[in-house]
Amino acid sequence: MRRYVIAGNWKMNKTPAATRAFIGELAPMVAGKDGCDIVLCVPFVDIAVAAEAAKGTNIKIGAQNVHFKESGAYTGEVAADMLLEAGAEYVIVGHSERRQYFGETDETVNLRTKAALAAGLKIILCLGELLEARQAGITEEIVSMQTKLDLAGIPEEDLQNIIIAYEPVWAIGTGLTATPEQADEACGIIRSVVAGLYSQAAADAITIQYGGSMNEKNAAELLAKENVDGGLIGGASLVAEKFTAIALAAN
Ligand code: PEP
Numbered sequence: 001m002r003r004y005v006i007a008g009n010w011k012m013n014k015t016p017a018a019t020r021a022f023i024g025e026l027a028p029m030v031a032g033k034d035g036c037d038i039v040l041c042v043p044f045v046d047i048a049v050a051a052e053a054a055k056g057t058n059i060k061i062g063a064q065n066v067h068f069k070e071s072g073a074y075t076g077e078v079a080a081d082m083l084l085e086a087g088a089e090y091v092i093v094g095h096s097e098r099r100q101y102f103g104e105t106d107e108t109v110n111l112r113t114k115a116a117l118a119a120g121l122k123i124i125l126c127l128g129e130l131l132e133a134r135q136a137g138i139t140e141e142i143v144s145m146q147t148k149l150d151l152a153g154i155p156e157e158d159l160q161n162i163i164i165a166y167e168p169v170w171a172i173g174t175g176l177t178a179t180p181e182q183a184d185e186a187c188g189i190i191r192s193v194v195a196g197l198y199s200q201a202a203a204d205a206i207t208i209q210y211g212g213s214m215n216e217k218n219a220a221e222l223l224a225k226e227n228v229d230g231g232l233i234g235g236a237s238l239v240a241e242k243f244t245a246i247a248l249a250a251n
Contacts, residue, residue, distance in 0.1 A: 004036035004223070004250045005163055005207050005230040007124055008237025009064065009092060012043060019046040022240060023053035029244040034058060035251035036230060040237070041092050041124070044078055051087020062090030062124065065098060068111035080119030091116050092232075094126045094150060096169045106149035113150065113162070122161045124232060125150055126211070128186075131170035139168075140189050147193040156198045163207045164190055165232040171212025173234055177222075183210040184225035191227055216245035223250050 014022060019042055030038055041062035042050045050061045067077035083091060093116065094109035109125065116123050127146035129139045143166065154162070166186050171178050178186070187208040195203035210222050211232030222228055230250060236242040 002205060002207050002229045005039060005124075005209060006036050006243075006247045006250050007039035007041060007062065007090070007092075007163075007165075007209065007230070007232050008243055009041045009095065009211075009232055009234050010043065010046075010237060011064070011097070011234060013238055014042065014046060016046050016049040019050050020053045023050060023057070023059060026240045026244065027054070027057040027059060029240060030058060030247050032058075033247055033251045036247060038247050039090050039124075041090060044083075044086075047083065047086040047088050060089045061087055062092060062122075063088045064092045064095065066091045066093065066112050066116045066121070068108065068115040070115070080116045080121055084119055084121060088121065090122045090124060092124045092126060092165075096126060096128060096167055096172055100169070106146055109150045110152050110154075114154065117154070117158050117161055122163070124163045124165050124209070126165045126167050126232065127190075128167040128169055128172075128212070134168065134170065139186060143186055143189055144193050147190050148197065151194075151197060156202050159194070159198065159202050159206055163209060163230070164194075165209040165211045166190055167211035167232060173213070175213050177213040177215075177218050178210065180221045180225050180228075183222055184227050187225070187227035187229075214246065216242045216249075219246040219249040 039060045063083045093112045098104040129142040133142045191203045207229040209230040209232045210228045214231040215236040
């Protein structure tokens with residue numbers, strides 16, 4: 001059985017004080033809802049406060065990026081062991097906003113994934129096609145290529161610490177959601193690429209999330225699909241009631 005994972009991506013939202021208040025509100029609402037893992041990926045400066053506030057709850061904390069070097073002259077970057085020590089268990093890698101605005105490539109996504117794995121973090125590896133790619137009918141080619149490049153050189157045993165988030169770029173923050181069928185199809189394509197790269201057992205075991213304007217209204221339908229094992233949620237993860245409703249749908 002694959003584990004469902006509902007993860008919030010707060011992006012550049014909430015201060016440490018707002019983080020503490022949010023987790024105080026969320027924790028009783030999701031207590032005992034253990035049919036899925038619940039993760040909040042927060043800004044770097046919120047990680048320590050979030051980890052402290054989440055202690056003793058079923059909420060896990062993640063970061064939104066990680067550098068691929070262990071240390072050194074990389075101003076503004078944060079290394080994997082820093083995230084771990086601050087209290088992060090997960091890290092998002094390759095989010096489309098990093099690819100779009102900060103020059104992230106499949107090569108750096110692969111390097112970041114390897115560095116985070118080596119440090120003992122769990123990875124939420126994001127990939128997905130642009131609108132032009134979908135309109136040109138090359139979604140399968142794009143997500144297959146990204147899956148292969150992003151996982152290059154990563155051994156099968158490390159897949160237990162990797163979640164793949166299929167996030168069509170045209171659906172992120174736009175209010176446009178992939179239909180459940182589109183999400184299922186793309187997650188299924190990624191799963192079959194994993195089967196080809198590794199094994200059917202690895203493909204059957206890996207958690208593949210859908211992300212892109214998932215909310216409390218559409219989550220149940222998306223999560224009901226065979227190949228959709230959870231969600232990466234931006235906007236709706238900033239409101240405790242909405243995020244809870246999505247976690248309940250996954251339960
Ligand atoms: C995201 O940030 O990964 C995301 C899916 O955002 P939203 O839910 O706001 O579309």
